[in-house]
Amino acid sequence: MSSGLLLGIDEGTTAVKAALFDTDLRAVAEARRTVPVSHPGADRVEQDPGLILAAVEDAVAEVLEQAGEREVIAAGIDHQGESVLAWEVGGRALTPVIVWQDKRQSALLETIDPGAIERSGLPLDPYFSAGKLAWLLEHDAGVARARAQGSLRLGTVDAYLCERLAGRFATDLSTASRTQLLAVGGRDWDEELLDAFGLRREWLPATGPSYGELGVLRSERWPCAITLTAQLVDQQAALAGSGAVRAGELKATYGTGVFVLGRTDGPVRARGLLPTVAWARPDRSGGVGEVCHALDGGVFAAGTLLDWLAGGLGLASDAKTLAAAAATVQDSAGVRMLPAIAGLGAPWWRPAAHGVIAGLHPGARPAHLARAALEAIAWRVADIVEAIAEVAPISGLRVDGGLTNDETLLQIQADALGLPLEVGRSDTTVLGAAMFASVGAGVFASVEEAARRVPPGRVVTPQLTRDAPERESERERWRAFVEQSSSI
Numbered sequence: 001m002s003s004g005l006l007l008g009i010d011e012g013t014t015a016v017k018a019a020l021f022d023t024d025l026r027a028v029a030e031a032r033r034t035v036p037v038s039h040p041g042a043d044r045v046e047q048d049p050g051l052i053l054a055a056v057e058d059a060v061a062e063v064l065e066q067a068g069e070r071e072v073i074a075a076g077i078d079h080q081g082e083s084v085l086a087w088e089v090g091g092r093a094l095t096p097v098i099v100w101q102d103k104r105q106s107a108l109l110e111t112i113d114p115g116a117i118e119r120s121g122l123p124l125d126p127y128f129s130a131g132k133l134a135w136l137l138e139h140d141a142g143v144a145r146a147r148a149q150g151s152l153r154l155g156t157v158d159a160y161l162c163e164r165l166a167g168r169f170a171t172d173l174s175t176a177s178r179t180q181l182l183a184v185g186g187r188d189w190d191e192e193l194l195d196a197f198g199l200r201r202e203w204l205p206a207t208g209p210s211y212g213e214l215g216v217l218r219s220e221r222w223p224c225a226i227t228l229t230a231q232l233v234d235q236q237a238a239l240a241g242s243g244a245v246r247a248g249e250l251k252a253t254y255g256t257g258v259f260v261l262g263r264t265d266g267p268v269r270a271r272g273l274l275p276t277v278a279w280a281r282p283d284r285s286g287g288v289g290e291v292c293h294a295l296d297g298g299v300f301a302a303g304t305l306l307d308w309l310a311g312g313l314g315l316a317s318d319a320k321t322l323a324a325a326a327a328t329v330q331d332s333a334g335v336r337m338l339p340a341i342a343g344l345g346a347p348w349w350r351p352a353a354h355g356v357i358a359g360l361h362p363g364a365r366p367a368h369l370a371r372a373a374l375e376a377i378a379w380r381v382a383d384i385v386e387a388i389a390e391v392a393p394i395s396g397l398r399v400d401g402g403l404t405n406d407e408t409l410l411q412i413q414a415d416a417l418g419l420p421l422e423v424g425r426s427d428t429t430v431l432g433a434a435m436f437a438s439v440g441a442g443v444f445a446s447v448e449e450a451a452r453r454v455p456p457g458r459v460v461t462p463q464l465t466r467d468a469p470e471r472e473s474e475r476e477r478w479r480a481f482v483e484q485s486s487s488i
Contacts (some may be wrong), residue, residue: 254404
């Protein structure tokens with residue numbers, strides 16, 4: 001293998017991580033920068049695009065300094081998926097980043113015929129990018145001026161970063177599949193879906209493969225230019241970084257939310273799940289070649305639920321302390337929680353649902369609420385995994401992300417599923433970005449070959465079998481609770 005280094009850049013919802021790996025995919029250096037998230041109004045969630053750009057430049061500058069004289073041969077960037085913004089040709093941002101959790105466009109979506117967007121395979125929900133972009137067109141004066149002047153850019157955060165750092169207005173097909181502007185099985189923006197949201201192709205980035213020769217990244221903060229050879233959604237990067245690259249293999253990443261992704265043999269529709277592009281291989285000319293597919297389902301509040309309970313309600317000094325408190329009790333003492341503080345995602349898709357805490361009584365303590373929160377997260381993940389199991393066999397689940405450091409959550413999750421969990425490394429997402437960069441640079445011949453370098457994780461075994469009566473009865477009680485509480 002080459003002595004060069006691979007750079008992964010993970011642009012997540014609350015932080016940017018940059019990491020260097022050698023060509024055996026062993027970590028060499030890492031840097032992290034937090035990025036604030038603001039809530040300027042009801043249902044509004046925003047970020048400053050300038051702070052995101054600065055976080056990327058700073059984190060990369062730090063790891064490049066640690067690299068010393070070793071050459072960085074390729075870079076891959078992953079991003080937070082459905083979040084969007086508007087900017088002008090050249091890269092001047094016109095709006096904040098409208099984060100994937102934002103629901104300001106809910107009223108606008110009510111004016112759209114659900115039949116008009118059926119081609120996307122996605123439900124009409126504020127989660128996706130298209131409604132956010134349509135809202136910006138309708139309500140932002142700066143966007144209106146740029147539209148009239150012919151200088152308008154609309155897109156996801158990766159396209160903005162690539163224009164600023166590589167002079168390239170483009171995205172990849174995995175990202176396009178998250179916008180609700182790509183038809184299932186499609187390879188470019190879909191005209192009928194664009195019309196449904198009042199959008200034009202010329203405002204949007206070009207679509208292309210997820211890896212290959214994609215440009216050159218430059219910043220005044222960096223001592224050298226870096227070849228960009230991968231660009232895709234963070235959850236797809238985590239799928240590869242977990243080693244789950246074959247059909248039937250599932251991963252769940254536990255962070256701000258929990259996102260479950262599983263490879264499929266082709267575009268598959270399933271109850272309440274999202275058909276998505278896992279990644280698109282390049283053809284010989286650099287265009288889109290073979291397209292790999294997956295099913296996706298998201299729990300929109302996991303880490304944010306614990307943050308809110310700890311900080312917002314004052315139940316603990318921080319989320320980690322709150323989660324640890326759950327280990328001090330055997331059960332939730334009858335307390336139940338619906339973690340719908342950002343709506344209820346797959347497979348229920350009830351964007352108007354709110355968070356609910358039920359079953360409170362004088363004997364309930366903060367530790368019981370902490371336990372109820374972990375149980376709620378675990379059952380929401382089980383909702384998604386069981387929906388995938390209806391269309392594809394599942395042998396287990398690979399899990400990663402910050403919340404998987406909590407042993408209580410892991411055991412609750414294994415028991416809720418009745419399946420073993422394979423706990424992956426903490427840097428799965430940024431590793432995935434570097435893995436795709438390695439394939440794009442020719443270090444590995446395929447994603448599958450690179451994935452063979454990912455070592456197996458430790459296994460958490462369920463204490464309840466999948467068909468155990470206790471598990472089945474608790475499953476039914478959870479479903480009844482969701483039905484009753486999601487309409488409050």
